[in-house]
Amino acid sequence: MTDSTPVRPVTWWGGMPVPWIAAWTQESIPRQLLTVYHGPDGDRLGLQLESPVDRHYGVPWVRMPAVRRGRPRYELVHALRQRQAMSRLLCQLCGGPTIGSRPDDRSLWLMAARGGETLAEGQTTTAPPVHTPCARTATEHCPPLGHGWRAALVSSAPVWGVAGVIYEPGTLRQLPAREDTADGLHRVPFTSSLIHWVLAVRLVVTLHGVEPVTDLEMLDLEAPEHH
Ligand SMILES: [Zn+2]
Secondary structure, eight states: OOSSOOOOOOEEETTEEEOTTEEEGGGOOOOOOEEEEEETTEEEEEETTOOGGGEETTEEBOOOOOOOOSSEEEEEEOHHHHHHHHHHTBOTTTOOBOTTSSTTSOEEEEEEGGGSOOOOTTOEESSOOBOHHHHHHHHHHOHHHHTOEEEEEESBOOEEEEEEEEBOTTTOOBOOOOSSSTTOOEEEETTSGGGGGEEEEEEEEEOBSOEEEOOTTTTTTSOOOOO
16 A cells, blocks of 8 residues: 555535535536547547547547536436546545555445445446445445445456447437436447447446455454555
8 A cells, every 4th residue: 555545535515425426517418419430440429529538448428517516416427527437446435546545456346225236246337436434434424325235345347338328320319218227328338339329428347356345344444464
């Protein structure tokens, strides 16, 4: 471990912690201006007047403001902060790095039991990791976790694909939202040809080396010293 603390101050609003990945009222998503780019490998979806900041992992990402102003919208995840948190393994509550924050180089993952996602080996998820102290804060103060939560230590979380909106090639008609996912977004792996027709809204990873955690209070207190 380094001597710099990876846990950052958490933003509070009305007695509740505001997750770093939560969207705020001044961060609403504007209408997206889409186009089709013709490349050597075929046609693909793109944003009009695209710049390098618009495309990540080869996929166009939804354009939206990132100002954290107004009021927090706890129920909404901010697309750009989610991607940053997932790709750099930043804590979803405080936004600080989770890499190097534990002596065993694993990361802690936490989610509401009701959310529909589990923490099984090989499971895909859109919920970024969390620091141990931030997980304790979240389970104590975040209402969705008050109905139960799942936690696990995870060895690695390679990127799998994106969650987003799929557009029909040619017509650019938006495919209907998924009804079997809480956010209505389609999950598209990077290996699928559909990846060329999705506007990404979340980065999706898979979890490997999953060890369930049932007691956050005891976590790290019993961890062996790391030299
Ligand atoms: Zn944190």
